[in-house]
Structure formats: C-alpha cells, structure tokens
Amino acid sequence: xxxxxxxxxxxxxAYSGGLDTSIILKWLQTTYGCEVVxxxxxxxxxxxxxPARKKAELLGIRxxxxxxxxxxxxxxxxxxxxxxxxxxxxxxxxxxxTSIARPLISKKQIEIARKVGADAVCHGATGKGNxxxxxxxxxxxxxxxxxxxxxxxxWDLSSRTALIDFAEKHQIPIAKDKRGESPFSTDANLLHxxxxxxxxxxxxxxxxxxxxxxxIDPERAPDKPTYIEIDFEKGDPVAIDxxxxxxxxxxxxxxxxxxMNGIGRLDLVENRFVGMKSRGMYETPGGTILYxxxxxxxSITLDRGAAHLKDELMPKYAELIYNGFWFAxxxxxxxxxxxxxxxxxxxxxxxxxxxxxxxxVGRESPYSLYDQELVTFxxxxxxxxxxxxxxxxxxxxxxxxxxxxxxxxxxxS
Numbered sequence: 001x002x003x004x005x006x007x008x009x010x011x012x013x014a015y016s017g018g019l020d021t022s023i024i025l026k027w028l029q030t031t032y033g034c035e036v037v038x039x040x041x042x043x044x045x046x047x048x049x050x051p052a053r054k055k056a057e058l059l060g061i062r063x064x065x066x067x068x069x070x071x072x073x074x075x076x077x078x079x080x081x082x083x084x085x086x087x088x089x090x091x092x093x094x095x096x097x098t099s100i101a102r103p104l105i106s107k108k109q110i111e112i113a114r115k116v117g118a119d120a121v122c123h124g125a126t127g128k129g130n131x132x133x134x135x136x137x138x139x140x141x142x143x144x145x146x147x148x149x150x151x152x153x154x155w156d157l158s159s160r161t162a163l164i165d166f167a168e169k170h171q172i173p174i175a176k177d178k179r180g181e182s183p184f185s186t187d188a189n190l191l192h193x194x195x196x197x198x199x200x201x202x203x204x205x206x207x208x209x210x211x212x213x214x215x216i217d218p219e220r221a222p223d224k225p226t227y228i229e230i231d232f233e234k235g236d237p238v239a240i241d242x243x244x245x246x247x248x249x250x251x252x253x254x255x256x257x258x259x260m261n262g263i264g265r266l267d268l269v270e271n272r273f274v275g276m277k278s279r280g281m282y283e284t285p286g287g288t289i290l291y292x293x294x295x296x297x298x299s300i301t302l303d304r305g306a307a308h309l310k311d312e313l314m315p316k317y318a319e320l321i322y323n324g325f326w327f328a329x330x331x332x333x334x335x336x337x338x339x340x341x342x343x344x345x346x347x348x349x350x351x352x353x354x355x356x357x358x359x360x361v362g363r364e365s366p367y368s369l370y371d372q373e374l375v376t377f378x379x380x381x382x383x384x385x386x387x388x389x390x391x392x393x394x395x396x397x398x399x400x401x402x403x404x405x406x407x408x409x410x411x412x413s
Contacts, residue, residue: 039105191286
C-alpha cells in the first residue's frame with residue numbers, strides 16, 4: 001500500500017473503540033507513520049467508553065494522547081436545544097439526530113489538535129455519505145489550514161474480508177459478532193439512534209422489528225396513556241412535571257417516556273447532500289415529544305407573522321444543518337433570528353403520550369397571546385366588531401373580483 005501524498009506528523013482521530021476506527025488507527029500508523037491521538041466523545045450513545053481507552057493503549061497510543069470527554073450536557077444545551085427552537089426537520093420529517101452531533105465532535109477534535117500540536121484530523125466516515133461532508137466543512141470552518149485524512153477515500157480495504165484480514169495481520173482484537181457482515185449499521189447519541197444499510201436498503205420492505213433498539217412497538221405500548229407537563233423558558237425545556245433538570249437529564253427522561261410509549265419511530269427515504277437517495281430508520285423518542293411540545297407553547301406565545309416566518313425559514317435552516325453548515329454565517333444569522341423569536345416562548349405544555357403518539361392537550365403561558373374573550377362565540381366581547389369583517393373581506397377580495405371580471409370579459413369576446 002503506497003503512502004498517500006499528505007505529509008502528516010500528528011493526527012487527531014475521532015475514535016469510537018470499535019473495529020472500524022481501530023483499523024483506521026493502525027492504518028494511520030502504518031501508512032502515514034505519524035503519531036496518533038485518539039478522541040472519544042460521550043454524546044449519550046449508551047456505551048461504556050473506558051474500553052476505548054484500553055483498546056487505544058493496546059494499539060500503542062500513549063495515555064497522554066487518549067482523550068475521552070463527556071459532552072452530553074454541551075451537546076444538548078448548545079446544539080440540540082438551539083436546533084429545536086427552530087422546530088427543524090429535514091425534508092419535513094427527520095429531526096437531524098446524526099447531523100447535529102457532527103459539528104460538536106469536529107469542534108472538539110480541532111480543540112485537541114491545537115492543544116497537542118497536531119497538524120491533521122481524521123474521521124471514519126465513508127465516501128458515499130453525508131458525514132464526511134459535515135466533518136470536513138466543520139474542520140475547515142474552525143481551522144482553515146488543517147490537514148484532513150479520510151481513510152475510506154484513500155485506502156484499498158474495499159471489503160469486509162479485507163478489513164478483517166488487516167485487523168488479523170496487525171493483531172487488532174475482533175469480537176465474534178464483528179467477523180460477519182452486520183445486517184445494518186447504527187449511529188446513536190442522546191437525541192436518537194439511526195439505522196441504515198443491508199436489510200434496510202430496499203425501501204419496499206418494512207423495517208424488521210429487530211432493528212428497533214430505542215422504542216417498544218407502539219402496538220405493545222401500555223393501554224393507558226401517560227400524561228406529562230413540560231415547562232419552557234425562552235424556547236428551551238427546563239422541567240418535567242415541575243422537576244427542574246439539566247438539558248441532558250431532561251432529554252434522557254423524555255427518551256425513557258418516549259421509549260415506553262413507542263414514540264419516535266421514522267422510516268424515511270431522504271436525499272443525501274452527495275446526491276443519492278438513502279433509506280434509514282430513525283428512533284427519536286424524546287426529541288419527538290419535545291418537538292410537539294415546543295410547537296404547542298409557541299402556538300400561544302408567538303405572533304402569527306413571526307410564527308409563519310419561522311416556518312418559512314425552517315427548511316433552509318434544517319438543510320444547512322443536514323448538509324454540514326453549522327458553523328456557516330448563514331446558519332448563525334438564522335439562529336439569531338430564531339433566538340429572538342423565543343424571548344417570550346415561556347410556559348407549560350401538557351402532553352398525552354399514547355401508543356406512538358405525542359399529543360398536546362394543554363398549554364399555558366404568562367405571555368400568552370390567546371384571548372378567550374376575543375375568540376368566544378358568546379356575546380359580550382367588546383374588542384371585536386363583527387361588522388368590521390365586511391370591509392376587511394372586500395379589500396382582500398378586490399384583486400380577485402378584478403380578475404374575475406377580466407375572465408368574464410374574455411369569455412364573452
């Protein structure tokens with residue numbers, strides 16, 4: 001295997017401790033002959049991370065070059081919650097669980113690279129997917145001259161057999177369940193779990209039940225609904241049933257509630273940024289509850305014009321995150337507008353969780369724009385004169401009447 005053209009002295013690798021990134025670690029050492037620094041992020045994926053440290057040491061990484069960081073609170077507070085203020089959904093459905101994790105991982109890699117004097121960073125994303133774009137756009141936005149190593153675009157280990165052979169040759173431990181082809185691949189963090197590939201590649205076939213790991217089958221969910229109340233302050237959730245919680249703890253509790261009620265499953269065919277369509281299965285239990293709850297509190301606190309403008313801008317905002325432009329100025333500009341809209345999005349939402357559904361059944365706010373006296377059908381409301389509607393309608397109908405007269409004139413000629 002010939003050495004790639006980049007001259008790399010020290011590289012920070014996004015390292016999970018799994019087989020693929022362990023192979024990448026050894027490949028970096030043997031191909032580039034460079035010093036490798038590993039970075040493992042705890043984003044709430046639910047896995048024990050200390051084995052990653054031991055495996056890195058086993059592969060020759062010095063203890064001072066192994067970084068494992070708990071990023072759960074930062075992830076939810078500074079990335080997930082700002083995104084949810086926008087009610088962001090890519091292509092109207094996807095809550096962007098994988099997309100929103102990439103800029104934080106990239107940011108930490110660059111911070112570590114600066115700390116240890118590394119001249120390069122490395123990710124394990126494939127050459128067909130979105131993640132390579134998300135990682136690298138973030139790297140360059142934060143450190144414009146950083147060198148990027150993308151093994152899946154460089155090496156000739158093009159099959160599972162070749163990867164296993166490489167691992168055996170370099171005495172990389174291989175778990176028994178990793179020797180065969182995995183039926184599908186997964187990515188997980190505190191917001192969601194995504195699954196794609198293999199058994200999911202044919203969009204005509206229903207997702208097998210064994211793929212789901214984060215939610216129970218809605219048909220098997222409890223027959224009695226669960227009711228909860230979520231408190232919001234300036235667009236962010238701060239408490240469940242009156243109990244104040246940190247961002248990560250709050251999302252984790254919503255995940256538990258969503259899991260037991262079968263909430264948050266999504267079977268989606270989406271358009272990747274690189275140009276192909278892909279089919280994935282997403283489980284976002286807590287995020288789904290949060291999405292509907294946030295829209296519920298916005299419904300009584302946001303002015304119509306502001307709410308509709310937000311909804312118009314949301315697809316662009318979601319697309320920027322999906323495509324990897326979290327650190328781009330246009331995303332930051334949109335975030336400023338979104339955050340401004342949330343100044344009075346404070347109050348309480350009552351949710352009903354039942355067999356896969358998360359429904360808003362009540363909402364209240366000290367800043368509510370809902371005026372019961374104004375909308376009541378009962379007599380006595382003094383703020384609205386029904387007769388005013390006639391002029392309002394005639395003015396709005398003026399152009400429609402003009403167009404109708406022209407049609408009539410043309411039809412008679």
